[in-house]
Amino acid sequence: MLDVAREAGVGLKSVSRVVNGESGVSPELADRVLEAVARLGFRRNAMAGNLRAGRTAASIGLVIEDLGNPFYTAIARGVEQLTYERDFVMMTASSEEDPERERALILDLCHRRVDGMIIVPTSLDHGFLQPEIDLGLQAVFLDRPVSGVDGDVVLLDNRGGAEVATDYLLSRGHTRIAVLGHDAKVWTMRERLAGFRARLARAGVPYDDNLVCLGPITPDDAAQATADLLARDDPPTAFLACNNRMTVGVLTALRRHGPEIDVAGFDDIETAGLFARPLALVSYDATELGRRAAALLLERLDGRRTPQQVVVPTVLVHYGDEPVAGTNTKVRRSR
Amino acid sequence: MLDVAREAGVGLKSVSRVVNGESGVSPELADRVLEAVARLGFRRNAMAGNLRAGRTAASIGLVIEDLGNPFYTAIARGVEQLTYERDFVMMTASSEEDPERERALILDLCHRRVDGMIIVPTSLDHGFLQPEIDLGLQAVFLDRPVSGVDGDVVLLDNRGGAEVATDYLLSRGHTRIAVLGHDAKVWTMRERLAGFRARLARAGVPYDDNLVCLGPITPDDAAQATADLLARDDPPTAFLACNNRMTVGVLTALRRHGPEIDVAGFDDIETAGLFARPLALVSYDATELGRRAAALLLERLDGRRTPQQVVVPTVLVHYGDEPVAGTNTKVRRSR
DNA sequence: GTGAAAGCGCTAACAC
DNA sequence: GTGTTAGCGCTTTCAC
Numbered sequence: 001m002l003d004v005a006r007e008a009g010v011g012l013k014s015v016s017r018v019v020n021g022e023s024g025v026s027p028e029l030a031d032r033v034l035e036a037v038a039r040l041g042f043r044r045n046a047m048a049g050n051l052r053a054g055r056t057a058a059s060i061g062l063v064i065e066d067l068g069n070p071f072y073t074a075i076a077r078g079v080e081q082l083t084y085e086r087d088f089v090m091m092t093a094s095s096e097e098d099p100e101r102e103r104a105l106i107l108d109l110c111h112r113r114v115d116g117m118i119i120v121p122t123s124l125d126h127g128f129l130q131p132e133i134d135l136g137l138q139a140v141f142l143d144r145p146v147s148g149v150d151g152d153v154v155l156l157d158n159r160g161g162a163e164v165a166t167d168y169l170l171s172r173g174h175t176r177i178a179v180l181g182h183d184a185k186v187w188t189m190r191e192r193l194a195g196f197r198a199r200l201a202r203a204g205v206p207y208d209d210n211l212v213c214l215g216p217i218t219p220d221d222a223a224q225a226t227a228d229l230l231a232r233d234d235p236p237t238a239f240l241a242c243n244n245r246m247t248v249g250v251l252t253a254l255r256r257h258g259p260e261i262d263v264a265g266f267d268d269i270e271t272a273g274l275f276a277r278p279l280a281l282v283s284y285d286a287t288e289l290g291r292r293a294a295a296l297l298l299e300r301l302d303g304r305r306t307p308q309q310v311v312v313p314t315v316l317v318h319y320g321d322e323p324v325a326g327t328n329t330k331v332r333r334s335r
Numbered sequence: 336m337l338d339v340a341r342e343a344g345v346g347l348k349s350v351s352r353v354v355n356g357e358s359g360v361s362p363e364l365a366d367r368v369l370e371a372v373a374r375l376g377f378r379r380n381a382m383a384g385n386l387r388a389g390r391t392a393a394s395i396g397l398v399i400e401d402l403g404n405p406f407y408t409a410i411a412r413g414v415e416q417l418t419y420e421r422d423f424v425m426m427t428a429s430s431e432e433d434p435e436r437e438r439a440l441i442l443d444l445c446h447r448r449v450d451g452m453i454i455v456p457t458s459l460d461h462g463f464l465q466p467e468i469d470l471g472l473q474a475v476f477l478d479r480p481v482s483g484v485d486g487d488v489v490l491l492d493n494r495g496g497a498e499v500a501t502d503y504l505l506s507r508g509h510t511r512i513a514v515l516g517h518d519a520k521v522w523t524m525r526e527r528l529a530g531f532r533a534r535l536a537r538a539g540v541p542y543d544d545n546l547v548c549l550g551p552i553t554p555d556d557a558a559q560a561t562a563d564l565l566a567r568d569d570p571p572t573a574f575l576a577c578n579n580r581m582t583v584g585v586l587t588a589l590r591r592h593g594p595e596i597d598v599a600g601f602d603d604i605e606t607a608g609l610f611a612r613p614l615a616l617v618s619y620d621a622t623e624l625g626r627r628a629a630a631l632l633l634e635r636l637d638g639r640r641t642p643q644q645v646v647v648p649t650v651l652v653h654y655g656d657e658p659v660a661g662t663n664t665k666v667r668r669s670r
Numbered sequence: 671g672t673g674a675a676a677g678c679g680c681t682a683a684c685a686c
Numbered sequence: 687g688t689g690t691t692a693g694c695g696c697t698t699t700c701a702c
Binding site: 045046047051059073080084089092093108113248251252270271275276277287 | 381386419424467469
Binding site for chain 3: 001002012013016020044045046047048049050051052053055
C-alpha cells in the first residue's frame with residue numbers, strides 16, 4: 001500500500017480511502033491512486049485490515065455433522081442466504097459426529113477470529129466454549145440444546161412431530177409399530193422416542209422395547225435392521241423411521257412388501273413424491289432452520305445479549321396417496 | 336501476547352514459541368507461560384500470525400453454484416475430506432449462477448488471502464482471475480473448462496455419458512426422444528447435447544429440434560415442459576433429462592403414465608432405487624470429483640505448476656428393473 | 671535457551 | 687481534502 005502511495009505520490013491514508021471506497025477524496029487524486037493500483041497490481045489484504053483492535057474477520061463458522069446429508073446442507077444454504085447479504089463468509093466444517101473433531105474444529109475457527117458460530121452440537125458438553133464466549137465469541141446452537149454455554153438455540157419440534165406421526169400410524173390400526181433410529185444419546189432421538197411412547201400410551205397400546213431398533217447409521221444399516229424385524233415370528237406392521245437415512249433404509253427393505261405395511265419418517269425427502277410406496281413424512285423447512293439460526297446470530301452480532309430459543313414446527317406430509325403433482329396433503333401441524 | 340509475557344516474566348518470543356509448540360524452551364519456562372496464558376485467557380490470533388510476508392491463511396475457497404443441490408454438496412464434501420487433513424478451512428460460497436455474484440465472491444475470497452480456490456465457473460470468461468493468479472493464487476476449475484486463465488481442470492465425461500444414455504434409449508426402440516436441459520450456454524449442457532446428437536446420427540435417427548427443450552431450471556419447470564411435450568400430437572416416447580432437477584421434473588410429470596415411456600437422466604439420485612418407475616441414470620462419484628479437485632489444488636500448493644486436466648468417467652446405472660436391494664446393474668462405462 | 675527490535679499491511683486519530 | 691503517526695498481534699531475524 002505504501003508502494004502505491006509513493007507511486008501515486010500521495011499519502012498512505014488516501015490510498016486506503018480510495019481502496020475502501022470511502023468518501024472525501026478528490027476525483028483526480030482517486031484516479032491517480034487507481035492508476036497506481038493497476039500498475040503495481042496491488043491487492044488489498046483483508047486480513048491485515050481486520051487486525052485492528054477488537055475487529056473481526058467478517059466471517060462466521062458453521063459446524064455441522066456431515067456435508068453429505070441434505071439436512072445439513074439445507075441448513076448451510078439457509079445460513080448462507082442471510083450471511084451473504086451482510087458480506088460475511090461462511091467457513092463450513094463437518095464434525096462427522098466426532099466430539100473430539102468437533103472440539104478441534106470449533107477451537108480452530110475461534111483462533112481464526114470468526115465473529116460468530118453456528119453449531120450443530122455433537123459433544124454433550126460444550127463447556128470448553130464458554131471461555132471463548134466470555135472473550136466475545138457469539139454462538140448459536142442448532143438442532144440440539146447444549147449445556148454449559150451461553151448462546152441462542154434453534155430447535156425442531158421433535159416431540160410434536162413424532163406424536164403426529166405416531167397418531168397417524170395408530171389411526172391406521174397399527175399396534176405393532178417398529179421404530180428405527182440413531183443413537184439414543186442424541187437429544188433429537190430421545191425426543192422423538194418420547195413423543196412416540198407418549199402417543200402409544202395415550203392410545204393404550206403397549207410399548208414393546210423389542211420393536212425399537214436404535215443404532216443403525218447408514219441406509220444400508222437400516223435396511224438390514226428392517227429385514228431382521230420383518231423376519232421375526234411376530235413382525236411389526238408399521239415403521240416409524242427417525243431420520244432420512246432410516247426412512248430410505250426401511251423403504252429399501254420394504255420394496256418387495258405390499259402396501260399394508262405403513263411407513264412414517266422424520267425429515268423431508270425431496271423425491272418422496274416419486275416413490276413406489278406411499279409415505280408420511282414429518283417435514284419442516286431445513287433451510288428455514290438455517291435462516292433462523294443465522295438471523296439470531298446476526299442479531300447477536302448487532303448487540304443483543306439476552307439468550308433466545310426458537311422452536312420450528314413440523315408438518316406431517318403424505319406422499320403418494322394421490323399421485324398428482326402438487327397435491328401433498330398437509331395433515332396436521334405439530335404445534 | 337505481550338501481557339502474557341509480562342505476566343510470566345518472560346520475553347515475547349518465548350510466549351510465541353510455547354503457544355506454537357516450538358522446540359527450544361525449557362519446561363519450567365513453558366509452564367510459567369502456560370499458566371499465564373490460562374490466567375489471562377489468552378487466545379492466539381491466527382490472523383495476525385498469518386500476516387507475515389507472503390504467508391497465507393491456511394484456507395481455501397470453494398465457489399459452487401448452489402448449496403442446495405446435492406451435486407455441489409457432494410463436491411464440497413469431497414473437497415473437505417482432503418483439505419481437512421491438511422488443516423485448511425474451507426470457505427464456501429454459492430454463485431447462484433450469477434456471473435456478477437461469482438466474480439464478487441471470488442474477488443472477496445482473494446482479498447481474504449485464501450491459499451487456493453476451487454471454482455465451478457459460471458462466468459464464460461475468467462480473465463479477471465489471471466491477475467490474482469499471477470500474484471500467487473492457485474486455482475482449480477471444476478465441472479467446466481474456463482478460458483483465459485491458468486489453472487487445473489476437473490471435468491466429467493459429459494459427452495460419453497450422454498452417448499451411453501442415448502444408446503440405451505435407442506436400443507429400446509425409441510426414435511422420438513425428448514431432451515430436457517438447462518441453458519445451452521453452459522458447457523456441460525452443450526457436451527451432453529453433442530453426445531446425444533452424435534449417437535442419433537450414428538443410428539440414422541433424425542434429430543428433431545422440436546423435441547429439445549432447453550431452459551427449465553427447477554423440477555417444476557421441467558415437469559411443465561414435459562407435460563407440454565406429451566400433450567403434442569406427436570409426443571416423444573422417451574426422455575433424456577440432462578441433470579438431476581430435470582430428471583425429477585420429468586418423472587413427476589410422468590407419474591400417471593405407463594412404463595412404455597423410458598427415461599434416462601444425468602446425475603445420480605440417491606433414492607432412485609425407490610422410485611415407482613424404472614430409470615437409467617448417468618452416474619459418477621460427485622464426491623470423488625471434489626476429492627480430485629482438492630488433490631490437484633494441494634499439489635499446486637505444494638509447488639506443482641504444470642497445468643493438469645482430469646476427466647472423471649461416468650457409468651449408466653439402471654434402477655428399478657429388478658427391485659432388489661443392491662442389484663443396480665452397471666451397464667456400460669462411458670470410457 | 672532467550673529476548674529485543676523490526677516489521678507484516680492495514681486502519682484510526684489526529685493534525686495539517 | 688489530505689498526510690502523519692501510532693498501533694493491531696504476531697513472527698522473524700539476530701544478538702545475547
